[in-house]
Amino acid sequence: MPSPYNGYVAEIDYSHAFYPEIAPTSLAFALLLKGVQPPRVSGDFAYCELGCGQGLSSNLLAGMHPRARFWGVDFLPSHIAGARHLAEEAGHVNAVFLDDSFEDFAQRPGPDFDIIALHGVWSWVSAENRAILVDILRRRLKPGGMVYVSYNCLPGWAADMPVRQLLLDQVSASVGPLPERIEEALRFGQRLSRLGGYFDHVAGAGPHLDSLLAKSDSYIAHEYLNRDWAPFYHAEVARDLEAAKLNFAASATLLDHLEDWRLAPDALALLAETSDPTRRETLRDYLTYTRFRRDIFIRGPRRLAPSEREARLRDFRFGLCVPRDEVPESVSTPKGEIALPAALYAPLADALAAGPQGLSALLKLPALAEQGFEAVLTALTALVGLGVAVPVPPEEEGRAEGCARFNHAVLRQNRHAPDLRQLASPVLGTGLQVDLLDRLFLLARQEGREPAAFAWTILSERGKRLRRNGEWLETAEENLAELGRLHDVFTRSRLPLLRAWGIVEG
Ligand SMILES: C[S@@+](CC[C@H](N)C(=O)[O-])C[C@H]1O[C@@H](n2cnc3c(N)ncnc32)[C@H](O)[C@@H]1O
Structure with a gap:
């Protein structure tokens, strides 16, 4: 069939x-x-x-x-x-x-x-x-x-297409469970890449192949191994x-x-x-x-007059989705390192760190008013593009409850499967990636459990241990002590942010 x-x-x-x-x-x-x-x-x-x-x-x-x-x-x-x-x-x-x-x-x-x-x-x-x-x-x-x-x-993919073909051919030619065939194909590709030819002529092809060693089987299978x-x-x-x-x-x-x-x-x-x-x-x-x-x-684009565009954009709200001190001061681009002018970006990041703000309100701040609409809009576009800010949807009844139910369900699933990493922020109107340990600490709060002991139960069930200063921690006591320390750090640094973003209630 x-x-x-x-x-x-x-x-x-x-x-x-x-x-x-x-x-x-x-x-x-x-x-x-x-x-x-x-x-x-x-x-x-x-x-x-x-x-x-x-x-x-x-x-x-x-x-x-x-x-x-x-x-x-x-x-x-x-x-x-x-x-x-x-x-x-x-x-x-x-x-x-x-x-x-x-x-x-x-x-x-x-x-x-x-x-x-x-x-x-x-x-x-x-x-x-x-x-x-x-x-x-x-x-x-x-x-x-x-x-x-x-x-x-x-043309971005043109020179690397043979890398994908090589992987597909190798995986198709072998038998057994797919993860093993992927691993074998990558090792074979690495051997081949050391022998010159195509890999000498196309500078990025070898590193491209090497980079796949760090990717998940699921990513490689769905990105490279479909027939089409x-x-x-x-x-x-x-x-x-x-x-x-x-x-x-x-x-x-x-x-x-x-x-x-x-x-x-x-x-x-x-x-x-x-x-x-x-x-x-x-x-x-x-x-x-x-x-x-x-x-x-x-389908049927309606072009806005410049004044209408500006009015619609002024109504937009934006929020910071990282701690204020993670907003970069410069960014590396194909043209080299570009500094983000502090006179524009610092007051903008400071204002957004206090919570989502409409562009109109931002433009009333003296430091931003003098920059003008297009400059502030460009800076916001840059911050969103860099992944440190988000455009925030208009407030809506039922959002807080909808996000809370989604987050509870995701955290409950984390009890058995660690691969649901994003939680919904009703304040920012987007999903944010939260580290595994933080998710386990949040699940412990949700279930009224002692956080370090609860996280250790789950990690040890999965055969995981922690590392401190590069050294694996061998005993349950060592791991529990480290989890206690990490929970303190979480409570001081990240929990307040998760509260401000509405991911944690209360
Ligand atoms: C690379 S995944 C992307 C999944 C998702 N959009 C995301 O970004 O996480 C492509 C998805 O398309 C689905 N797909 C491929 N061909 C399809 C078809 N003919 N009909 C329905 N779904 C299909 C696959 O099952 C797979 O889940």
């Missing part, structure tokens, strides 16, 4: 992950930066994630946007069973998970969507499936709706999506919006010579040697 998975790796589940770029508010912010009207992203809207994997993103967003409705679609039943379990534990009534193939889903009657997200899907499915996806987008996206699509792109795998030029994706009446509107990678961080003046001048947006993006990928794109397409 033929496999129902069309050559897609079904032997290892995909990892649990939340990608902040696919949050509705982040997508809307990226569109507004380009002066394009976003669809509705607060209150009642409909969001569909095609190829939702373990469904962590859709589940987290369902807690964050209690009046919106979320659909997650993925043909691997193990993914959907896990996603449904989390949704049930979190008590979500606004999230539906279907173990449909894209083909099944295309035939299923259902609602039209304001937002459709495809993260890590487009480059990893067959041409037939991409055609089905275009059909779904054509029929199920509302006019004015947006599509997020990420993909491996050319193809990087694309942006122009090819834009042409395919035209059939669904979609136009490219913005990059969801916010650092892409800071073009002078990556491109020299003569490169920017060359790009300015073309008025065709598709050609411009494709040429830009040559100049930046981009390997992975996150694009936002719109």
Whole structure:
């Protein structure tokens, strides 16, 4: 009997992950930066994630946007069973998970969507499936709706494509459990890479192969080992999506919006010579040697007048998602180290550290008022792109409760499985990664247990021990003492932040 998975790796589940770029508010912010009207992203809207994997993103967003409705679609039943379990534990009534193939889903009657997200899907499915996806987008996206699509792109991948082929060939030629075959293929690749030839000619290929040794089997399987795998030029994706009446509107990678961080003046001048947006993006990928794109397409883009764009952006709120002292003072870019001017970034970071602020309110602060709207907006874009700030959705009734239920469910699952790492912040409106020990300390609080002893029970059940000053701690007493010390550090440094972000109540 033929496999129902069309050559897609079904032997290892995909990892649990939340990608902040696919949050509705982040997508809307990226569109507004380009002066394009976003669809509705607060209150009642409909969001569909095609190829939702373990469904962590859709589940987290369902807690964050209690009046919106979320659909997650993925043909691997193990993914959907896990996603449904989390949704049930979190008590979500606004999230539906279907173990449909894209083909099944295309035939299923259902609602039209304001937002459709495809993260890590487009480059990893067959041409037939991409055609089905275009059909779904054509029929199920509302006019004015947006599509997020990420993909491996050319020319950034061109020189490294043989690395992927080598891995695939090696894994296909061996038998046994997939993790062992992956390990063997990587070791073989390393031997080959020391013998010159291709690996001498393409400087990055050997390091690329070496870097895979540190990646999880799940990542390698889903990124490299599907039968169908193809990087694309942006122009090819834009042409395919035209059939669904979609136009490219913005990059969801916010650092892409800071073009002078990556491109020299003569490169920017060359790009300015073309008025065709598709050609411009494709040429830009040559100049930046981009390997992975996150694009936002719109069905029927409505261009905002500059005054309307500014008014909409002034209404946006932003929050810091790291401690104030982790906001960088400079950033390394392809053009070298760029200092973030303290006169602009310091008052901005100080203000955001006190809690989410609207851009209008920020612009009333004397130190920022003198910088002006565009400068402050650019700095906020940079902070969000660097992962130290987030655009915050408008406040909404039920969010705190939705996030609390999601966080309780995630922490409960951490009792048995350590791979759910993100918790929802109702204050920042996004998911934040929390370290394993901190999650165990939070679970101990939730269950009214003594934190160090509780964490040690779980770690020792999993055969784990701690290290101090590079030395493994052998005995239970040593581990417990270290956990007690780490819990004190957690209580003093991170717990207050988790409280301020609404992840811990009270
Ligand atoms: C690389 S994973 C990305 C998962 C998720 N979007 C994320 O970012 O965590 C791609 C997902 O697409 C699903 N998928 C691939 N082909 C599919 C198809 N034809 N129909 C439905 N789901 C499919 C896979 O099962 C897998 O979970």
